[in-house]
Every structure is written in structure tokens, then in C-alpha cells.
Amino acid sequence: MNTASPSKTSPNSRVLMRAHALTHPGAQFKEAITVADVMASKPVAMPLKLLDCCPVSDGGAAFVVSRERTGAMGIRVRGCAQAHTHQHVTAAPALSELGAEIAIARAKAASGVAISDVRYAAVYDSFTITLAMLLEDLGLAGRGEAAARVRAGYFGRAGAMPLNTHGGLLSYGHCGVGGAMAHLVETHLQMTGRAGPRQVRDASLALLHGDGGVLSSHVSMFLERVR
């Protein structure tokens, strides 16, 4: 439920996530879609339509955290922070004061990293509107500019800020906690140069953002590749 209008802001992000999913053998969805397909999909909870919503998926994700370096490249946590403002949506602060902005500000302070340092982004994308809001709250797009940046290719594999190159929750799939863990798995593959045909030019510094509840609980993390 939201006072913003996703029909104006976000079908493009679903099309982008689907395009990314087509390049991942493990993705749930294998067919390309258009903005017209998103707009023509059946209504679920207006203004959200079926293709604005992540699927209900079976699946899983796994990663191993080791103290010792396992290869030529390692990944270091530069800084991490969280914010929890509410649980039920009736207790949420104003849309302009959500926890993502608090978490990212704290993570920047803890790490000394600026958004302009980030080369790869992994952002929770349960619904098209969630992704648009988080991109703007995190500073990956200006207020009201997320849709234009998606359309311009900014978040594509070859764009300035590759985003969820596995297809995200929206198209790779959302199997609960494992769905969000897949963002981290993909980030690690990108950062260590093992993403195969999805490999981006430079994923030396990544931003992960997770969101739980109803925009309730937020965690922002900066990861850095070390040699």
C-alpha cells in the first residue's frame, strides 16, 4: 500500500530485472517482457499489478564465510549499519523518513564510503515500487529520478551502476530469506570475477541493501574487494 503511483515510476525496473534474469541459468523466469506486459498484467492490490510483484518461489542460496582467504581475491566488509523504525505499516514514519535513509547514512559513516565510490548495487526488490523507493532512499537515484535512470540503462549490466544482475527477487525469484541471500551470492560472484556472461566491468566496491517487514527493517552494507 502506498501513496505513490508505481504506474508512473516502476514497470521499467521489472523489465530490467527480467532482462537480467534471462542471463542466469537458475532464474525462475526465462521469457523477456515489456513495459506493456507489466501494465497489462492483472491487478493484485492497486496500483500494483501482477508483474509489479515478486513471485512466490521455491529455491535457496548459500555462501561460505571463511576467516582465511580462499583465493587470490578476498571480500572485506567495509561497514554495515541497520535501522528499524516500525513493524506494522500504520506505525511507519513519513515516506521521506524511512529506515533505508537512516541505515545508509550510518553505513556511510561507519565505512567512510560514499555512494559515488560504489560500483555494483544489490538492492531488495520485493515489488517494483519497493525498488524505486529504495534506489532513491539510498542515493542511487535522486528523488523521483529512479525510473528515468532505469530507462536510461544506468542500472543495466553495462551501465554506470549494475544492479541485481541475477534478476533480483522480481525475476530470479523470491524464496523467502534465500531470495535476499541470492543478492549477496550474486554480489560475491561479481566481485570475484566469477559471474560468467553476467560479469560487470568493475565490481570492486558493492552496496547491499536488505529490507524486511513492510519497509520496517533495513540493513545497508558496503563490501570491498581486497587482494
Place this chain on the structure above:
Amino acid sequence: MSGKLADWTSGAEAILYQSCGACGRAQYFRRSFCAACGAPDVVEKSASGTGTVYATSLVCRAATPETRAHIPYNILLVDTREGFRMMAHGDNDLAIGDQVVAGYRSFAGRLVPYFEKRK
């Protein structure tokens, strides 16, 4: 000991909220303390049932078999006159900013607050 007030969650036609004796804040979810200032002296009160629509979403896909007969139905966030925000049902043509008043209807076998435009 005074009698406990009843509300729609137990089948009574009423909306209850808590008011903080220390800071005056109103909260909808019942707690043994004030979520704003932590004071333990929250008082249960009955709401007027009037408010302003903050958000709406028309639900077109039933979440459960029991709710299938109701679709499409509108889910609202209402900012009440008393100062707390609540989720509720309401007329399908309500819009953000509408002044509304609560009645009560049966939804999937339970009594729920149902808002209509205030005349």
C-alpha cells in the same frame, strides 16, 4: 476494578486506542507502555470513528478462499481524529484526503470497521 472496554477485535462495534498519560500520544496497538516515551500509564479510550484517508489500495486478488466473495475490496490507512493511524476497510471509491466515518460490517465472517465518506 473497572470493566474492560471491548472493540471490534472481539465483535463489539467500537474502535479502541491508547492514550499516554505522560506525553499525550495516541497509539492503536495495545501495549503496556507508551511507544513514544516509554511511560507505563497508558489509558484505553474509545475513538470517535472519524478521520481522514491517508492511503488506499483496492485489493483485486483474494488472499484466502474466505475473502474471495469480497473482491474487489478497498483497504485504507485512516488518520483518526484522535491522532493514531489505523488500517481498515472502506468504500471502493474513497480517495486520499477524504473525510470518513466508521461503521461496521462482516468481512469473511468477522466484524470489521468499515469507513464511508462523511456527509
